[in-house]
Amino acid sequence: xRYVVATLSVGVTTLVLKLLGDHVNAATVxxxxxxxxxxxxxxxxxxxxxxxxxxxxxxxxFFFLPPFKTFNIAATDNWIALVAFLVxxxxxxxxxxxxxxxxxxxxxxxxEIERLYGELRDAxxxxxxxxxxxxxxxxxxxxxxxxxxxxxxxxxxxxASITTLLDEVxxxxxxxxxxxxxxxxxxxxxxxxEESDRLSRFINGLIExxxxxxxxxxxxxxxxxxxxxxxxxxxxxxPITRQHHVELxxxxxxxxxxxxxxAVSEVVYTLIDNAAKYSSKGSTIRIVARHxxxxxxxxxxxxxxxxxxxxxxxxxxxxxxRATRDGDVSTQQPSGTGMGLAIAKGIIEAHDGKIWIxxxxxxxxxxxxxxLPIGDEEIVEDVxxxxxxxxxx
Amino acid sequence: xxxxxxxxVVDDEPQLTRVLRTxxxxxxxxxxxxxxGLAGFEAFTNWHPDLVITDLAMPxxxxxxxxxxxxxxxxxxxxxxxxxxxxxxxxxxxxxxxDDFVTKPFGIDELxxxxxxxxRRAKAPxxxxxxxxxxxxxxxxxxxxxxxxxxxGKPIHLTPKEFDLLVYFIRHSGKVLTHRTxxxxxxxxxxxxxxxxxxxxxxxxxxxxxxxxxxPRYILTEPWIGYRFDPGV
Numbered sequence: 001x002r003y004v005v006a007t008l009s010v011g012v013t014t015l016v017l018k019l020l021g022d023h024v025n026a027a028t029v030x031x032x033x034x035x036x037x038x039x040x041x042x043x044x045x046x047x048x049x050x051x052x053x054x055x056x057x058x059x060x061x062f063f064f065l066p067p068f069k070t071f072n073i074a075a076t077d078n079w080i081a082l083v084a085f086l087v088x089x090x091x092x093x094x095x096x097x098x099x100x101x102x103x104x105x106x107x108x109x110x111x112e113i114e115r116l117y118g119e120l121r122d123a124x125x126x127x128x129x130x131x132x133x134x135x136x137x138x139x140x141x142x143x144x145x146x147x148x149x150x151x152x153x154x155x156x157x158x159x160a161s162i163t164t165l166l167d168e169v170x171x172x173x174x175x176x177x178x179x180x181x182x183x184x185x186x187x188x189x190x191x192x193x194e195e196s197d198r199l200s201r202f203i204n205g206l207i208e209x210x211x212x213x214x215x216x217x218x219x220x221x222x223x224x225x226x227x228x229x230x231x232x233x234x235x236x237x238x239p240i241t242r243q244h245h246v247e248l249x250x251x252x253x254x255x256x257x258x259x260x261x262x263a264v265s266e267v268v269y270t271l272i273d274n275a276a277k278y279s280s281k282g283s284t285i286r287i288v289a290r291h292x293x294x295x296x297x298x299x300x301x302x303x304x305x306x307x308x309x310x311x312x313x314x315x316x317x318x319x320x321x322r323a324t325r326d327g328d329v330s331t332q333q334p335s336g337t338g339m340g341l342a343i344a345k346g347i348i349e350a351h352d353g354k355i356w357i358x359x360x361x362x363x364x365x366x367x368x369x370x371x372l373p374i375g376d377e378e379i380v381e382d383v384x385x386x387x388x389x390x391x392x393x
Numbered sequence: 394x395x396x397x398x399x400x401x402v403v404d405d406e407p408q409l410t411r412v413l414r415t416x417x418x419x420x421x422x423x424x425x426x427x428x429x430g431l432a433g434f435e436a437f438t439n440w441h442p443d444l445v446i447t448d449l450a451m452p453x454x455x456x457x458x459x460x461x462x463x464x465x466x467x468x469x470x471x472x473x474x475x476x477x478x479x480x481x482x483x484x485x486x487x488x489x490x491x492d493d494f495v496t497k498p499f500g501i502d503e504l505x506x507x508x509x510x511x512x513r514r515a516k517a518p519x520x521x522x523x524x525x526x527x528x529x530x531x532x533x534x535x536x537x538x539x540x541x542x543x544x545x546g547k548p549i550h551l552t553p554k555e556f557d558l559l560v561y562f563i564r565h566s567g568k569v570l571t572h573r574t575x576x577x578x579x580x581x582x583x584x585x586x587x588x589x590x591x592x593x594x595x596x597x598x599x600x601x602x603x604x605x606x607x608x609p610r611y612i613l614t615e616p617w618i619g620y621r622f623d624p625g626v
Contacts, residue, residue, distance in 0.1 A: 163500035
C-alpha cells in the first residue's frame with residue numbers, strides 16, 4: 001500500500017510538472033521531485049522513500065532530460081545532474097525517514113515513561129493510603145488500650161476491696177481466719193469510694209472529649225470578667241490547693257471577654273489542678289492574666305514542679321498522653337486521666353484561642369499559657385466547633 | 394520474727410497495693426509493697442519474701458524485667474497480675490519463670506487461692522528429684538523405674554512420650570506451663586513453635602487419664618497460654 005501511494009505520488013508530481021511544460025526547467029523539476037521524496041520518507045519511511053527516489057530519478061530522466069521520452073541522455077552535465085539528483089534524493093529520503101523513526105521512538109518512549117510514572121504514582125498513593133490506614137488503626141488500638149487500662153485499674157482496686165470485705169462479712173475462709181479490723185474496713189471502703197470517683201471522672205472526661213471531637217461543643221458566649229472566671233476556678237480548686245501558695249496577678253482594667261465562662265473556667269481549673277498535682281506541697285502556683293495586644297487577653301498558670309521536657313510539650317495535649325507515664329517522666333506523683341489538657345485545648349481552640357506550654361520562671365517548673373480573643377459585639381450566634389487537632393474516628 | 398509467710402506486692406497503682414496489703418494482711422500474711430520493678434527487686438534482696446506478686450506494666454523496670462532479674466538469683470514463686478489483652482506479655486512472663494497469673498480485675502479469693510497454691514508448691518521438697526523413683530501426687534502414682542502409672546488405683550498404659558509428659562506435669566503440678574515451656578522440655582528447643590504436637594499428646598493423655606475427656610479435671614487448658622496440671626486430692 002505504501003509503495004503504491006509512493007509510486008502514485010511521484011506519478012502525479014511528474015504529471016503536474018509535465019503539464020506546466022516549458023514553464024519549468026530541470027532544476028525546478030529536480031527540487032519538486034526531491035520534495036516529493038522527502039514527503040514520502042517522513043510519511044511512510046525509508047523503503048517507500050527509496051522506491052520513490054529511484055522512480056523520481058527515472059521520471060526525471062525520461063520526461064525532463066533531453067532527449068525526452070527516452071532513457072538516453074545527451075549532455076554530460078545532465079548525467080551528472082541525474083546522478084546528483086539520485087544521490088541527494090536517496091540520502092535525504094533515508095535521513096528524514098530515520099529522523100521520523102527516531103521521533104516516533106522518542107514519542108513512544110515518552111508515552112511509556114508517562115505510563116510508568118502514572119502507575120508508580122498510583123502505587124505510591126495506594127501505599128500511603130494503606131500506611132495512613134494502618135497508622136490510624138494503630139492509633140485506635142493504642143487509644144483503646146489506654147482507655148481500657150484507665151477503666152480497669154480503678155475497677156481492679158474496687159473488686160479487690162469489695163471481695164475482701166465480702167469475705168469478712170460472709171466469714172468465709174478456706175484456711176487462715178480473716179481478721180479485718182475496723183480501720184482496714186474503712187480503708188477498703190475509702191478505696192472503693194475514691195476509685196469510683198476516679199472512674200466517674202474518667203467517664204465524664206471521655207464524654208466531654210467525644211463531644212469536642214464530634215463538633216458538638218456548644219459554646220454559650222457572653223461577656224464576662226476575667227477575674228470572675230479565675231475566681232470561680234480557684235473556688236472549685238480550693239481543696240486541692242490548700243497545701244500550695246496561690247499567687248494571683250491580674251492586670252488592672254482588663255476588658256471583658258466574650259467567652260463561654262463555664263468552659264474557660266473549666267480550663268483554668270484543669271491547669272490549677274495539674275499545677276497542684278505535679279508540684280510539691282508548699283510551692284507556689286502563679287496565675288497571671290493580662291493584655292496580649294489589643295485584640296486578646298492571655299492567661300497563664302505556672303507551677304514550681306519538675307517541668308515538662310520540651311519535646312513532650314506538644315504531646316501532652318494529645319488525648320490520653322501522660323508525661324508521667326507515656327513520656328518516661330517518672331515520679332511518684334499520681335498520674336491524671338490524660339484528658340484534661342486535650343479538653344482544655346479543645347475549649348480554647350473553640351474560642352479561636354491558642355494554648356501552649358513554656359518553662360516557668362528561671363527555666364523551672366511548667367507554665368501553661370493560653371490566649372483568648374476579646375471577642376466581637378457582632379458575633380451573636382453560638383459557634384459550633386469541630387476540633388481538627390484531636391479528631392477521633 | 395514471725396513465721397507469717399512474706400509477700401512482696403509490686404504495682405505502680407497505689408490504690409491496688411493498698412487494698413492488697415490490707416487484704417493479704419487480714420489473712421495472716423506479712424506484706425510489703427513496691428511501686429516499680431526496681432524498688433521491687435531492691436525490697437526482694439533486702440527482705441527475702443516467700444512470694445512475689447507483680448504487675449506487668451510499670452514504669453522503670455517492668456514486671457517482665459523483674460521476673461528475669463528475680464529468676465537469675467532466686468526460685469521464689471512469682472504471681473503476675475495482668476490484664477486481658479496482655480496475653481503475649483503474660484506468656485512471656487511465664488516463659489521467664491513466673492509461676493502463675495491472675496487476670497485483672499480479680500476477686501481477692503482468686504488471688505489468695507493462687508498464693509496458697511504457689512506457697513505450697515514452693516514448700517514441697519523438690520530436692521532429690523533425680524534420685525526419686527516413685528511419684529505420688531493426688532490421684533497419681535508413678536514408678537519412674539518400671540514406668541508404671543496408676544490413676545485412682547487403676548493401672549494405665551502410656552507411650553514413652555506420654556509418660557514423659559505426665560511426669561513433667563506431675564513435677565510441675567499447679568503451675569501454669571506455657572506451650573513453649575512444655576515443648577522445649579519434652580521435644581527440645583527446635584520444636585517450641587509446634588503447638589500441634591502438644592495438642593495431640595495432651596489429647597491422648599486426657600483420653601487415658603481423664604474420667605471425662607470433655608471436661609478435663611487433671612490437665613486444664615489455659616486458653617492461648619498453655620496447661621495447668623491438677624493431680625487432684
